Amino acid sequence: xxxxxxxxxxxxxxxxxxxxxxxxxxxxxxxxxxxxxxxxxxxxxxxxxxxxxxxxxxxxxxxxxxxxxxxxxxxxxxxxxxxxxxxxxxxxxxxxxxxxxxxxxxxxxxxxxxxxxxxxxxxxxxxxxxxxxxxxxxxxxxxxxxxxxxxxxxxxxxxxxxxxxxxxxxxxxxxxxxxxxxxxxxxxxxxxxxxxxxxxxxxxxxxxxxxxxxxxxxxxxxxxxxxxxxxxxxxxxxxxxxxxxxxxxxxxxxxxxxxxxxxxxxxxxxxxxxxxxxxxxxxxxxxxxxxxxxxxxxxxxxxx
Amino acid sequence: xxxxxxxxxxxxxxxxxxxxxxxxxxxxxxxxxxxxxxxxxxxxxxxxxxxxxxxxxxxxxxxxxxxxxxxxxxxxxxxxxxxxxxxxxxxxxxxxxxxxxxxxxxxxxxxxxxxxxxxxxxxxxxxxxxxxxxxxxxxxxxxxxxxxxxxxxxxxxxxxxxxxxxxxxxxxxxxxxxxxxxxxxxxxxxxxxxxxxxxxxxxxxxxxxxxxxxxxxxxxxxxxxxxxxxxxxxxxxxxxxxxxxxxxxxxxxxxxxxxxxxxxxxxxxxxxxxxxxxxxxxxxxxxxxxxxxxxxxxxxxxxx
Numbered sequence: 001x002x003x004x005x006x007x008x009x010x011x012x013x014x015x016x017x018x019x020x021x022x023x024x025x026x027x028x029x030x031x032x033x034x035x036x037x038x039x040x041x042x043x044x045x046x047x048x049x050x051x052x053x054x055x056x057x058x059x060x061x062x063x064x065x066x067x068x069x070x071x072x073x074x075x076x077x078x079x080x081x082x083x084x085x086x087x088x089x090x091x092x093x094x095x096x097x098x099x100x101x102x103x104x105x106x107x108x109x110x111x112x113x114x115x116x117x118x119x120x121x122x123x124x125x126x127x128x129x130x131x132x133x134x135x136x137x138x139x140x141x142x143x144x145x146x147x148x149x150x151x152x153x154x155x156x157x158x159x160x161x162x163x164x165x166x167x168x169x170x171x172x173x174x175x176x177x178x179x180x181x182x183x184x185x186x187x188x189x190x191x192x193x194x195x196x197x198x199x200x201x202x203x204x205x206x207x208x209x210x211x212x213x214x215x216x217x218x219x220x221x222x223x224x225x226x227x228x229x230x231x232x233x234x235x236x237x238x239x240x241x242x243x244x245x246x247x248x249x250x251x252x253x254x255x256x257x258x259x260x261x262x263x264x265x266x267x268x269x270x271x272x273x274x275x276x277x278x279x280x281x282x283x284x285x286x287x288x289x290x291x292x293x294x295x296x297x298x299x300x301x302x303x304x
Numbered sequence: 305x306x307x308x309x310x311x312x313x314x315x316x317x318x319x320x321x322x323x324x325x326x327x328x329x330x331x332x333x334x335x336x337x338x339x340x341x342x343x344x345x346x347x348x349x350x351x352x353x354x355x356x357x358x359x360x361x362x363x364x365x366x367x368x369x370x371x372x373x374x375x376x377x378x379x380x381x382x383x384x385x386x387x388x389x390x391x392x393x394x395x396x397x398x399x400x401x402x403x404x405x406x407x408x409x410x411x412x413x414x415x416x417x418x419x420x421x422x423x424x425x426x427x428x429x430x431x432x433x434x435x436x437x438x439x440x441x442x443x444x445x446x447x448x449x450x451x452x453x454x455x456x457x458x459x460x461x462x463x464x465x466x467x468x469x470x471x472x473x474x475x476x477x478x479x480x481x482x483x484x485x486x487x488x489x490x491x492x493x494x495x496x497x498x499x500x501x502x503x504x505x506x507x508x509x510x511x512x513x514x515x516x517x518x519x520x521x522x523x524x525x526x527x528x529x530x531x532x533x534x535x536x537x538x539x540x541x542x543x544x545x546x547x548x549x550x551x552x553x554x555x556x557x558x559x560x561x562x563x564x565x566x567x568x569x570x571x572x573x574x575x576x577x578x579x580x581x582x583x584x585x586x587x588x589x590x591x592x593x594x595x596x597x598x599x600x601x602x603x604x605x606x607x608x
Contacts, residue, residue: 176556
């Protein structure tokens with residue numbers, strides 16, 4: 001399908017965004033279908049699901065779990081919060097509806113004189129050849145979900161202005177261990193603001209509890225305190241141009257589980273292939289941001 | 305009341321533990337009424353409650369919120385999980401039923417040549433003179449709740465064997481900010497084990513999601529990685545004797561909010577008095593550990 005065909009279809013902006021992704025017509029999904037929650041992906045064999053759920057429960061800021069497929073069924077998402085429709089099941093396939101994917105597996109490279117095993121990461125347009133009836137796909141909240149709220153307050157998004165993918169870093173904040181997942185740290189996303197904008201940035205993003213919420217660190221000293229010594233060296237996404245007077249502001253990032261998976265693979269604690277989205281290229285869900293905020297309010301009331 | 309009078313009363317072990325605490329007949333509650341969940345306390349004016357709830361939602365490992373009083377009512381606890389009875393209301397007062405309390409307030413000390421404000425911490429047997437109709441008491445999970453499970457597996461608790469209060473440290477793990485609460489870090493509790501016991505220690509404590517769950521770091525390198533360079537220098541509780549071959553194992557600790565409160569007081573972000581338990585001296589609740597584990601299982605199923 002061509003872009004114009006998809007854009008003229010009588011369907012929702014979220015469905016159009018997924019169709020554009022399915023046909024590899026978009027790169028970063030930042031700013032795409034701004035009224036809808038976006039999600040990170042991690043796909044694991046079912047035997048690792050309990051540890052992964054525990055990892056998310058213990059680290060809800062970088063790993064807010066929104067829902068998961070049944071085992072082996074790529075067409076249906078069961079939401080974490082009952083009654084929410086995360087994705088309409090009529091025309092959905094988690095294996096194709098994200099622009100690009102990453103796969104992770106260990107390869108033996110002792111012949112090359114290196115250490116015996118290393119983790120091979122490949123980028124693919126679909127997961128059709130890797131998905132099996134043993135796999136579960138987990139959706140994790142994404143900070144793209146609150147970017148529209150920021151821009152509506154005049155708090156421009158640097159990577160949208162610069163037409164880049166968001167800058168992401170492996171920080172020094174330890175990810176709290178759960179079962180086979182230990183020894184990794186938070187991945188963080190970064191946006192640039194002026195110091196006088198900070199309080200408003202914090203206030204605007206705070207209610208988005210399940211899409212990373214308010215920032216976890218800010219300023220140049222804050223960057224160093226979380227192990228980001230040079231914002232010009234990204235671990236995922238693109239380097240951003242820092243203008244005079246701007247400071248970096250960091251949020252938890254749903255790429256964090258990919259780093260946790262890599263560490264588990266390095267220790268041979270996971271066998272087979274793990275899959276994810278390519279950082280910056282998300283699943284656009286059917287869950288409207290207004291409905292999501294209402295659910296978040298209820299959750300906080302319940303938990304308080 | 306005398307100890308023997310309380311011990312002969314026809315009531316539950318949890319109620320007896322609270323009566324012993326009310327009459328200041330116990331110090332650490334570790335090992336007291338082992339079948340029941342124990343809880344940390346933080347008491348704030350209602351205006352700070354939303355930020356505190358958000359702090360707990362973002363940091364559930366050190367700050368697992370179990371319940372809270374209505375505003376100004378020290379006799380009733382509303383549980384986080386509906387349907388759970390945290391504390392029987394017939395004979396309960398959060399202001400007296402913990403052995404010892406801490407109060408926190410800023411005092412002007414510019415006359416003494418020091419910095420203008422400092423945080424004064426006082427230890428008190430009750431909160432009767434500090435509690436007002438503006439206050440809310442929050443209960444936070446405590447790792448004493450899983451100590452019985454450890455001892456039942458032959459994994460002895462060093463501070464019980466040594467008849468001390470648990471060792472606690474201010475770690476370098478950043479507490480994720482929420483509103484007025486930012487700039488502090490996790491407080492961690494420590495227990496000593498042999499390396500070959502570690503996997504069982506992790507497995508036994510993992511299901512206790514709302515009482516800090518499995519350890520967050522272990523070993524001597526792990527200690528340094530979270531900023532604990534010398535286990536002989538505690539920030540709360542007692543120094544433990546380390547025997548040959550033992551390694552430190554660290555858990556999130558419900559004293560963490562006290563450190564967060566101190567930081568907020570230092571910045572004048574909180575006015576008035578904040579109250580807590582004295583670290584190591586907890587509230588013994590009426591929530592049985594078996595019922596708690598069942599609820600935790602349901603919560604993880606729901607969230608997955």
